[in-house]
Amino acid sequence: MKFTLKSKWLKRLLYTIALGFSALALFWFSVYIGLWGTLPSEEHIKDIKHAEASLLLDAENELLGKYFIFDRQIVTYEDLPKHLVDALVATEDSRFYDHNGVDYTSLLRVFFKSILMHDNSSGGGSTISQQLVKNIYGREHHGWFTMPVNKVKEMILAKRFENLYSKQDIIVLYLNTVPFSENVFGIESASQRFFSAKTKNLSLAQSATLVGTLKAPHGYNPRLFPERSQLRRDVVLQQMEKHDYIDNALKKETSDTSLETEYRKFSHIDGVAPYFREKIRLEVKGLLDSLNATNKTSYDLYKDGLKIHTTLDITMQRYAENAMQQHMKIVQKQFENAYGKNAPWLKNKTLITNKIKSLPLYKTLQRQKWSDKAIMDSLNVTSKFTGFSWEDDAVLEGSIIDSMIHNLKFLNTGFVAVDPQTGAIKAYVGGIDFEHFKYDHVSVSKRQVGSTFKPIVYTTALEYGIDPCAYYPVKEITYTNQKNWTPTNGGNQETDRYLNYSLEKALSESVNTIAVKVLEDVGIDAVISQARKMGITSVLPEVPSLALGTAEMSMLELIGAYTSFANEGYVSKPFYITKIADKFGTIIYERATTETLPEAFSKETRQLMVEMMKSTINTGTARRIRTQYGLQNDLAGKTGTTQNNKDGWFVGVSPKLVMLSWVGNDDHRIGFSNTTIGQGANSALPTVALFLKQMNADQKFNTITKAKFEMPSEEVLNALACAAEKRDGFLKRMFKKDQKEREFDTVSEDDKKKKKRGLFGFLKKKEKDNK
Known part of the structure; x- marks a missing residue:
């Protein structure tokens, strides 16, 4: 009986095991044949494709950032x-x-x-x-x-x-x-x-x-x-x-060693060159769309592991960001202290109201037929928000309006450095902080360029044959046919009605009254024509104030014009992408060699302008680059300040690098409270100076920082061999009519043709006079 029972239980056990194995085998088979979902075939496994981050590389193949899902x-x-x-x-x-x-x-x-x-x-x-x-x-x-x-x-x-x-x-x-x-x-x-x-x-x-x-x-x-x-x-x-x-x-x-990390997060808002990375992202998406449409391809920036080669130098970029942050902390404090309790973002009710009404949420609620009171009540609800600070971002408590006012007080900036021989962008700082202020001030923003436009006026004058030793009176003139417009000189500049400056002195001291008179002599059309030759494409107002930089343009456009002073008179258009390769290394895009623009001006004009802008650095409005920062680099340059101190500019030109800095408030209605703080020499120049100081200390950049402009020709040196200023003599003061008002002379095309004899004209005249 026992044996029978044992046999019975043994059979059941064996049956259960067999059934279990059969069920497992059946289950395995059901998975194998795809009843629970089709399994990838061997062919598919051989051709595995992974979503792969695209890499953004600098000129030396160093990693700048990545684009990925x-x-x-x-x-x-x-x-x-x-x-x-x-x-x-x-x-x-x-x-x-x-x-x-x-x-x-x-x-x-x-x-x-x-x-x-x-x-x-x-x-x-x-x-x-x-x-x-x-x-x-x-x-x-x-x-x-x-x-x-x-x-x-x-x-x-x-x-x-x-x-x-x-x-x-x-x-x-x-x-x-x-x-x-x-x-x-x-x-x-x-x-x-x-x-x-x-x-x-x-x-x-x-x-x-x-x-x-x-x-x-x-x-x-x-x-x-x-x-x-x-x-x-x-x-x-x-x-x-x-x-x-x-x-x-x-x-x-x-x-026994402690764990040490060196954290480096590649995100769209953190890390090195965030504005540049966003600029490249938008540019590459457009390029890929075009390539895909033309070649029937399907390249994806976020999945295909592309390698995007750029012109940027990651070390120079870090120096630029360090310089910007170091300076902007200081100038922001000056800016706020100068206004004190009367700051426009606190006291100007019209400004604040208009700013509130421009908020996207305000417009959305307005479209939904909310009353003004209901909208304002909604915008005044208090909550916590992360506010930008030059120390550390802080979690603040306030309303949407409080957050808006908090951001309104901050000055913003742009900085760009370009190789003048090629146009390759080496450093690019689009603003003070990409997380909080995403607007790109290098390539998107257009601001009045102020006195940085004056070198174009003076280049035109030299090309049209005006002697660099021609003297112009400093005194103010009211132009009765221009709504009684009276250009004035800023700061402590001379207003002596009997004082005259040479072109070099007038440019180096950025004298407004003379810039307008030079523009008048050569004509507005001539200056605009010269600007076009130097790569300026923005609308240029056909008014005398053009001489003072009332034209609006982007930083990339302006710096492109200045490359001509360090590139034998030829303009180098700024660019940033050299090539794009797929993940296998195949080049799918390569920057074509752009057609060279015609020479913008003569060699002699270039040498004269460089010497005149050197005076800006050595003795003129940008002299603090020597006196305060102690830089001995071979430099030419120009400061710029716009009306009501809204914008501060500085352009530094060296033989191997052109640098441009801008500082201002994103709201055009808010400027610096005084010229001492707002002038380009104080608001914009320090970023360039601090940038150069770091480069000077890095031997890697000796070929740039120790480069020298070529020695000007003897003719050019002779053309500049005159006193920087002179006063009218006694007899001239006695018999010269003291003209305080006149109509602005719009030079006709015929007059311009008669006047234009070119730089060789006045050089030959000087040579003849010397004989």
């Missing part, structure tokens, strides 16, 4: 340090080199220890190959069957991967796809993020730290939880010792 960069096996691979295998899959995708020994261990004995120390049963499948294809939801279906899928596909790829290939695929902390995908992006290093340069400690985070990417984030991450790193080192990848001495030496 998932932050991923691809590396090869040769880029992987041996200790990184060893750490991964020791920690995640110690039998990696012994199995073919599925480690049945580990699976049995997990089954008995974890499931039957409830021992959580047994670890997981997934191999690196199985984890790779999960990284690439993710996991689908199937209700109660989610886990078993996905596990079987991963086992089937892991074997396919092992059949198609070598162990090295699988390691590379895994490390290029595995997710790390903070939405970072792949070992290269993680190395850059947490240690500012390329994968191939990772130390043993760094490799162990990153491998350690794979167990729980957020929980072991080395930035957020350094102590916890260090403990996990040491566990990885113990595993490496256990499996004979390192000895005890190396394990102990590495474990």
Whole structure:
């Protein structure tokens, strides 16, 4: 009887086991044939494509930033340090080199220890190959069957991967796809993020730290939880010792070091050159749209791992950002202190009201037929907001209107540096802080350029044959046919009605009254024509105030014109992208050599203008670059200040680099309270000076900072050999009519043709007079 019962229970047991195996086999088969979702074929696995971050590179192939949906960069096996691979295998899959995708020994261990004995120390049963499948294809939801279906899928596909790829290939695929902390995908992006290093340069400690985070990417984030991450790193080192990848001495030496990160986040608002990166993003999207339409391609900036090569120099960019931040902190304090309690953003009710009504939310509520009172009540609701500060961003409490007023007080800025021989942009600072002020002041904003336009007027004069030693009276004139307009000179400039300046003195001291008189002599049309030759395309007002820079243009346009003074009279149009390659290195776009513009002015005019603008630096309005900052670079330049001190400008011209800085408030109605603070020499020049000081201290840039302008010709030197100023003599004062009013002379085309004899005209005249 007992035997019969035993036989009965044995049969039931065997039947149950057989049924279980049959069910498992059937379940496995159902997954295999795709009843739970089609499995990728071998052909698909051979042609795996990963979304890959596009890289933005500087002129020396240094990484400036990335464009991505998932932050991923691809590396090869040769880029992987041996200790990184060893750490991964020791920690995640110690039998990696012994199995073919599925480690049945580990699976049995997990089954008995974890499931039957409830021992959580047994670890997981997934191999690196199985984890790779999960990284690439993710996991689908199937209700109660989610886990078993996905596990079987991963086992089937892991074997396919092992059949198609070598162990090295699988390691590379895994490390290029595995997710790390903070939405970072792949070992290269993680190395850059947490240690500012390329994968191939990772130390043993760094490799162990990153491998350690794979167990729980957020929980072991080395930035957020350094102590916890260090403990996990040491566990990885113990595993490496256990499996004979390192000895005890190396394990102990590495474990005794404290965890040190060098965090570098590539985001659209942080990091180096954010305004430049946004400019390139918009530019490249347009280029790709055009390429895709023309070539029937489908390049995607955020997924295709493109390499975008630019002209920027990352070191110069950092110097520019440092200089901007150092100076803007100071000038912002001057700006606020000068206004005190009477600041327009506090007291000017009309300004504040108009600003409120321009808010997007105000306009939205207005379109929804809200009353003015209801709108204002809504905008006055108090909440917390992050406000920009030159110290540290602070969490402030206030309404939307309070936030608006807070931002309204800040001065903004732009800085750009260009190689004048090529037009390549080397540094680009579009504003004070991209997170809070996204408006780009280098290429988008257009402001009145003030006295930085005067060199174009004087270039026109020299081209039209006016002697650089021609003297013009400083005194003010009222132009009765220009609504009684009276140009005045700023600051402490002379108003002596008997004093006369040469062109060089007038330019170096930025004398408004003389600039208008020179414009009158050559004619507005002639000056506009000369501006066009120098690459200016913006609308130029055909009025006498053009001489004082009432024209509005972008910084890129203005600096392009100034490149001609350091480039033999030829304009170099600023540019920033050199080429774009796909992830395989194939060039898909390369900047075409642009057609060279005709010579904008003669060699002699260029030499004269450089010498005259050198005087601006040495003795004129920009002399603080010598006296305050002690810079001895060979420099020419020009300061600029617009009406009511709304804009401050400075252009620095060296033989190998042209630099332009602007400072002002984004709201045109708010200017500096006085010229002492608002003049370009105080508001804009220091950024260029501080930038150059850093470059001077860096031997890498000696070819730029120690470059010299060529010696002017003897004729040019002779043309400038005159006293800078002179006063009318007694007899001239007695018999000369003291003209205080006149009509502005609009020179006709015929008169201009008669007047124009060119620079060689007055040089030959001088030579004849000397004989």
